[in-house]
Amino acid sequence: xxxxxxxxxxxxxxxxxxxxxxxxxxxxxxxxxxxxxxxxxxxxxxxxxxxxxxxxxxxxxxxxxxxxxxxxxxxxxxxxxxxxxxxxxxxxxxxxxxxxxxxxxxxxxxxxx
Amino acid sequence: xxxxxxxxxxxxxxxxxxxxxxxxxxxxxxxxxxxxxxxxxxxxxxxxxxxxxxxxxxxxxxxxxxxxxxxxxxxxxxxxxxxxxxxxxxxxxxxxxxxxxxxxxxxxxxxxx
Numbered sequence: 001x002x003x004x005x006x007x008x009x010x011x012x013x014x015x016x017x018x019x020x021x022x023x024x025x026x027x028x029x030x031x032x033x034x035x036x037x038x039x040x041x042x043x044x045x046x047x048x049x050x051x052x053x054x055x056x057x058x059x060x061x062x063x064x065x066x067x068x069x070x071x072x073x074x075x076x077x078x079x080x081x082x083x084x085x086x087x088x089x090x091x092x093x094x095x096x097x098x099x100x101x102x103x104x105x106x107x108x109x110x111x112x113x
Numbered sequence: 114x115x116x117x118x119x120x121x122x123x124x125x126x127x128x129x130x131x132x133x134x135x136x137x138x139x140x141x142x143x144x145x146x147x148x149x150x151x152x153x154x155x156x157x158x159x160x161x162x163x164x165x166x167x168x169x170x171x172x173x174x175x176x177x178x179x180x181x182x183x184x185x186x187x188x189x190x191x192x193x194x195x196x197x198x199x200x201x202x203x204x205x206x207x208x209x210x211x212x213x214x215x216x217x218x219x220x221x222x223x224x225x226x
Contacts, residue, residue: 099211
């Protein structure tokens, strides 16, 4: 079993839709959770960062962590064509992992006008 | 603003050539990473470094080596390029345990003919 699993999609939605992107993880010791956005032919950029359980909101984006289910989600409200990108969840290993991250495979999202 | 730069955006090399990919960060980060990204396979860690002259193998180190002579610079070396090393190569850096995330460069699209 992979440490982090993410449905690669692709996911296609109309402009204005609410988008839900999800990852599951296997190690209950994970405490920090991140979402990256990667536009085509660019490097990933850190979008949101959460610690432990609960929700974190930033504009149209909400990151949610459910540690009991080992499930993390990213919601995008009022989606825009400019949100079309690949979204990757990432989890730091902690301890002496020297900053290593375990990434999900990434979900390709297209928001069409 | 944090910045990770990579020496080339696009590179074309021939089979058997020695290839150098350079990465520079200006954030005084201890950790630096080299990934390759291929469709359907996600981000795969090749090598990482947690200090000057220190390096650790990632998940797919075969056919690659690295060099970190200065804190800000991390080089990836393909000793004898092969066609199966055609890929997008991404460099990243992070502080300490990486709980604040990794910061990525724009990527180098390498084609080996």
